[in-house]
Each structure stands twice: as structure tokens, then as C-alpha cells.
Amino acid sequence: MSKILFVVTGSDHWTLADGTRHPTGFWAEEAIAPYDVFKKAGHEVVVATPGGVVPTVDAGSLAPEFNDGQENADRMAAAVAANAELASPVKLEEVDLADYDAVFYPGGHGPMEDLSVNADSGALLTRALDSGMPLGIVCHAPAAMLAATKDDGGNAFAGYDVAAFTNAEEAQAGFADKAAWLLQDRLTEAGINVRVGEPWAPHVIVDRNLVTGQNPASSAPLATALLEKLD
Template sequence: MAKILFVLSGSDHWTLADGTRHPTGFWAEEAVAPFEVFSAAGHDVVVATPGGVTPTVDAASLAPEVNGGPDGLAAITAGLERFTALRAPIDLADVDLADYAAVFYPGGHAPMEDLAVNAASGALLTAALDSGKPLGVVCHGPAALLAAERPDGTSPFAGYRLTAFTNTEETQAGFADRAGWLLQDRLIALGADFREGTPWSPNVVVDRNLHTGQNPSSAAPLATELVKTLN
């Protein structure tokens, strides 16, 4: 079947407005749930990070209360074990888009730190969008869209309907007043048509080949939409 590229942050922290470093990484559900959906459909997943560093899982995403209880956490933990590509990432700079049928960006706060300003990631996102291949981005993953730019300085994602972790959710998570910037604000500023759904509920927005999900609970439904597109 197809090969799908997962692009994850290489950062283990997020710098807050006051300069302190908040420990973070990728959100477990946002990587594991899509991996399971793609694997069940017979697709292979390859992981890339800036510099090829092993991505860090956000410890907060491994709490029972954010996984529906102990059983949900056990399922996510087992999924992390099965997702062996997480422990052998390739360097993002070495990615050839032609090798992949689709591209997927999980979230967690870490993309706010590195992918939001990573030129290689921005170029890949632009190429993926222009190629017509399915492009999936979830939660804080859309921070990476901020690094994508046309030669004239405009965003390739201007005018696209999309969603991401909202200001309301960031406020409820306790970070809005500590963050240097808010993702929803930045995406609107670049010209995106931001579609905000109910906080913490699944919300998937599809516009042409761009597929976005609002929050962790949107990760599996987003992957399901991508599989439908691939099929």
C-alpha cells in the first residue's frame, strides 16, 4: 500500500512569553491514533523530524484523565510501542515528497517551538499542498503552516478553510495567558478561513487536499478522512 510521512517536532520544550521553558513534545493520541488508522488500512508510516532527532512524547499526554481512564492510557501506551518508526526518524531535510502518498503533522505544543519557523518544513508543506496529495494537520500541528511562504511573501494556506487548537481551548488548558502567541490568531492573520468547533470535541475541516483537525479527539477522525481520500 502507500507510504505516509509523519512530520513531528524535534523539540522537548515550548518557550513561554516570560522566557521559561515548558516541557512538552508530541501529544501521544495525535500520533498513535492516526498511526493505528493508517496501519489498519495497510499503509506504512515513516517519521521525520528536524535533524532526525527522536521525538519526545509530552508526559501530560500520558495521564489517564486525558485518555479516558486507565484502559485508554493502556491502549495509547501499547500503540506507542507498536509505532516503532517513532524511534527511528529520518531527517526532515532529507525527505523527498515523491516517496509518499500523503503527509501528516501531529500536534502537541512542541511544533510551536520549532516547526513554526522551520524552513524545510515550510517548503515541504507548500510542495505537499501544491502536489494535490492528501495533507493532514492536527491540533498544534498547524503551527507548522506559519513557516510556509510563497516567493511573494504570502502564505500558500491563505484562503483555505482550516481548523486548529483554538484560543478557547488554550485558555481552558491554562496556557493562553502564558503563551507568546496564540495559534488561532496567527492562522487568521496569515489569511486562513478558521473554522472553530466545540471545545475538545472532534472537528475535522477539509478544503481541497488540506485536512485539518482541531484537537486530540479530532486525530482519529482526521486520519479516517485521509484514508478515504487515499482510497
């Protein structure tokens, strides 16, 4: 059995370009689908957040239109509510990476607010990447890569091929013209190679020990690919 660290946003909002706060958090499918994949494979999951705060689920991710109907939405909401690990996170600042065998970051707009500028998360990502440990990051969570700065000032992920939530998807979601910055643009500016797939379709990129996914639909396929790295 392996021990997998989930690093989850602690933010319950995303500050838009006009200064307003859009309610958000983590995206339910991006946490629950991989969690189920890992647990069914017999692995242990530990959730960490900045400050150890209990993470907020984005209410939009529990809506019927994002879960193929009300029945599945109710099932997703129940899965989030019953998840003991999400309800009792450890403090990200106190995590010892040596205690874990893999790291996974679920998305939602929350990481755009906190993990994108969190030095502890950035340092953990850099260590995980350099160690060769299986590292999975999905949807908006690649925003956390922006805080992974090397001693020379460069980004630890520069030169890596990644999948991440795209400008096209942000536009279709209705936020591209409201956001203070767009994830695809910022990653590109940091020297990271964003490989764009079809909007909303599963799209997973594997580059060395890094496994990334473009959107919620990529969550379960990413988890399966990460398991292959663990095995």
C-alpha cells in the first residue's frame, strides 16, 4: 500500500479582475474521482491544505449539469460530505514529503487564489518533481506550478509538457473576460509547455514523473496514469 498526499486549496473564493470575490474552492469530481481510484487500489490518502483549514467544495461542482443529472449530483455531494480525509486535513506547512509515495493536486478555481502564490506548496512541488516521485495535477491546480521557483529564479516546471485548463474552456465557462489572469497564459509565460486538447474532453499528458490533466473529465484517467507510475 502506498501513501498519497492530496494537496487541496484552502481558499473559498477567487478574486476577479474587478476585485470581486467569486465563491469557489475545490472541484468535487477532481477530488472524489481520483480518491476513489486510489482507495480502490488499496492506497492511503492524506489531505493537506494551507494552514490545515477544512477545504471548501465549489458549489457549482455539485450542480446537476456538471454531474449528468440530479441523482449523480446528490451522489457526488454525499461523497464529499462523507470523506473523512477532506474533513480533517493536515497542515501543508508541516508535511514531510518523505512520508509519501505520490502527490496529487485537484483543481477548482481555488488554487488560482492561494496555491499559485504559496511558497510551501511551491517548495513541495519542486522537491516532488526533482525526486522522481509520481506527481499528478489537474485542471486549475497547475496554477500551483507558478509558485515552484528554483534558486536561480526560474520555474521548476519550465520545459515540461503539461495539460491544464485552457483559455478556450475558461471562455466557455464565462470567466475569461472576468479573470485577473488566465492559467494557460501564465504557465506559458513561465516557460511551461501547455499542450491543448479539445475543450471538456479527457486530456492527460505524461512527462517524466509528472502527470497532468486538462479538466474535470481528465481526473479519473489522470489517477489511473498516476497509479501506473506508482506500480
